[in-house]
Amino acid sequence: MKRILLTALTSVILVTSKAASAQEVITRELAKNVYAVSILHYTSLVVLGDDEVLITDTANSFRAAILRRELERLTDKPVGKIVLTHEHFDHNGGTELFPEAEVVAHRNFAEYEGLDPLGMLPPKIHVTYTHQMTIDMGTTAVELTHYGASDGVAVSVIHLPKEKTVVTADMYTDGGLNRAFTLTDTNLLGNRRLLNMLAGWDLEHAINVHSVSTDLAPLRRKAQFLNDLYDAMLPTLQEVAEHDGSQLVPTIIEMSETLKLPEYADFENYEASLSTYIRKMGFAMIHGG
Numbered sequence: 001m002k003r004i005l006l007t008a009l010t011s012v013i014l015v016t017s018k019a020a021s022a023q024e025v026i027t028r029e030l031a032k033n034v035y036a037v038s039i040l041h042y043t044s045l046v047v048l049g050d051d052e053v054l055i056t057d058t059a060n061s062f063r064a065a066i067l068r069r070e071l072e073r074l075t076d077k078p079v080g081k082i083v084l085t086h087e088h089f090d091h092n093g094g095t096e097l098f099p100e101a102e103v104v105a106h107r108n109f110a111e112y113e114g115l116d117p118l119g120m121l122p123p124k125i126h127v128t129y130t131h132q133m134t135i136d137m138g139t140t141a142v143e144l145t146h147y148g149a150s151d152g153v154a155v156s157v158i159h160l161p162k163e164k165t166v167v168t169a170d171m172y173t174d175g176g177l178n179r180a181f182t183l184t185d186t187n188l189l190g191n192r193r194l195l196n197m198l199a200g201w202d203l204e205h206a207i208n209v210h211s212v213s214t215d216l217a218p219l220r221r222k223a224q225f226l227n228d229l230y231d232a233m234l235p236t237l238q239e240v241a242e243h244d245g246s247q248l249v250p251t252i253i254e255m256s257e258t259l260k261l262p263e264y265a266d267f268e269n270y271e272a273s274l275s276t277y278i279r280k281m282g283f284a285m286i287h288g289g
C-alpha cells in the first residue's frame, strides 16, 4: 500500500535568504523497504537493507543534510551505499555528509577527474563497474546497468526487479521536453534507446530524479517523441548522406527551423526546445553526440 508522508523541516536555514525557510520533504513508500524521498528538486531512492541503507544522488551538501535528517526518521541503520545515477555534478555533491558510505558509480566517472571546478564530485568513488553489478541488500537486490552514452557517458540504470522499480535521471520530464540549455552532453540516440527499452519493461514505478511523480506515462511519451523525431529526420539525412555529405550540417540547421511535430505541441517547452532537440538528434546521427 502506498502512502505519502509529508514532513516539513522547519529548522533548515537558507544561507542566502533573509529568514529561515521550511523545506518540504516528500517521502513515498513504493514497496516494503523501498522509498522515494523528494527534496529540493531531486528525488532519491532509499532502500533499507538488512544492515545498512542504500541511497541515490545526494545532489549537494545542503540537500544532503535534509536527506540525512529524513533518513534518521525512517531508520536507525546507517547509510552504507550511495549510488550515483550519472556523472552530472549537480547530482553528486554532498556525499561527504555520509562519511561511512561507499560511493558506487559507473567507471566512466573517472573521465571527469579535474573537470569539476565546484568540487561536487565525490573525492573518492569506492566501487565502480563496467557493464553490470548487483548490490545485495539482504531485503532486496539493486541492479546497476550501464547501457552506453545517453544523458552523459557514465549513466547507471538502477533497477529493483522485485519491486518493479527503476531509477533514471534527466532523460524526460513530467510535462514534456527538457529545457534546451540542459541538453549539454545529452546523446538523444542513447536516450531514445534507453527510454524505449524501459518502456518495454514490466515496471510499477519509475523514479525520475527531478520529478516527484513515479508515473511511467511521461517516460513512455518521451520515448514516443524521440521515435517520431528520429523517424521524421532519418530519411532526409540518409538521402543527403548518399548524395552530398557536405550538406548534412546545413540540412540539420534547416530542419531545426522548419520541422514541427504538432502532436507534441502540448508538451512543456515545445516552442522553446524543439529546434534544439532537432539539432541534437541530427548531430547524434552524424557525429555521435
Ligand SMILES: [Zn+2]
Binding pocket: 086, 088, 151, 152, 169, 170
Ligand atoms: Zn544529467
